[in-house]
Amino acid sequence: MRLRVPVRRTLVCQQAVELVTDYLEGTLSRADRRRFEKHLGKCHGCTEYLAQIRATIAVTGRVTADDLTDEMRTEFAALYRRWQHDRDAGERP
Amino acid sequence: MLQAAQPDPDAPLLDRLRAGDERAFMILVERYRPTMLRLAAGYVPNHAIAEEVVQDAWLGFLHGLSRFEERSSVRTWLFRILINRARTAGVRERRTTAISDIGATVDAARFDSGGNWLAPPQPWTELVDDRLAAEKMAEAVRLAMVDLPARQREVVTLRDVEGLTSAEVCGVLEISEANQRVLLHRGRSRLRERLESEFGRA
Numbered sequence: 001m002r003l004r005v006p007v008r009r010t011l012v013c014q015q016a017v018e019l020v021t022d023y024l025e026g027t028l029s030r031a032d033r034r035r036f037e038k039h040l041g042k043c044h045g046c047t048e049y050l051a052q053i054r055a056t057i058a059v060t061g062r063v064t065a066d067d068l069t070d071e072m073r074t075e076f077a078a079l080y081r082r083w084q085h086d087r088d089a090g091e092r093p
Numbered sequence: 094m095l096q097a098a099q100p101d102p103d104a105p106l107l108d109r110l111r112a113g114d115e116r117a118f119m120i121l122v123e124r125y126r127p128t129m130l131r132l133a134a135g136y137v138p139n140h141a142i143a144e145e146v147v148q149d150a151w152l153g154f155l156h157g158l159s160r161f162e163e164r165s166s167v168r169t170w171l172f173r174i175l176i177n178r179a180r181t182a183g184v185r186e187r188r189t190t191a192i193s194d195i196g197a198t199v200d201a202a203r204f205d206s207g208g209n210w211l212a213p214p215q216p217w218t219e220l221v222d223d224r225l226a227a228e229k230m231a232e233a234v235r236l237a238m239v240d241l242p243a244r245q246r247e248v249v250t251l252r253d254v255e256g257l258t259s260a261e262v263c264g265v266l267e268i269s270e271a272n273q274r275v276l277l278h279r280g281r282s283r284l285r286e287r288l289e290s291e292f293g294r295a
Contacts, residue, residue, distance in 0.1 A: 012207060013209050014201070015208060020278070046210075054218075055221050056288055057281065059231055059234050059284075061256070062230075064127065080115050084113050
């Protein structure tokens, strides 16, 4: 399914920002992509907006969670051993 | 859009797991537990229950090992088990999704009546190259993700934190590609907004 852009000659900013994800995902039609890029070519605000979405994706990729504590490591190791033990003891189907 | 299948980086661990190599299991746990915890948190009321759901999912994963046929990647399969367990355990999902998923992604007040920027984005992207600032930003995003509606958080977590393809995300969450894009769009837009409000300069 493609996002439908109202038929008009040029995009306005408010429409352009709604196309950013489809643009990055490569799901815009060729005509819409051309209109989007044409708008960007003359709009500083939307160019900045696209750059910020790209930067947001990059920053999100740096989000890491806390490392495992030793306690959790022990717990997970125990979980694995229990499973192994059950299996080797002839786990029921 | 379906991406071409890439070799599963976790596939070599499967044989080791089946052979009883505990280290292989710990590698997987280290790799995916944080994401699983974040996903589970979207469904259950507190951290302790989320931890339980994650443990339960790992157990389900181990028990399913002999049946896993590698038609999907290990992580897709693992996350699907997690989501199923979390949905069974949780009640929060329905309350938090629908309403907050509605609405434009950029505040309409920032445009004039013709739809042109009245208040264009405040620049901040150059800060990404500064290691310290980037760390602060990642922390801001981590916090902002907690406030996202559950579905948006799931999609953003899987795509942008975990790096799954859109096809994988659709498989894990059992949603359409179009739906996935809408959720991704809204989630990313909100995170951008948060970064702008914290780091943008007039």
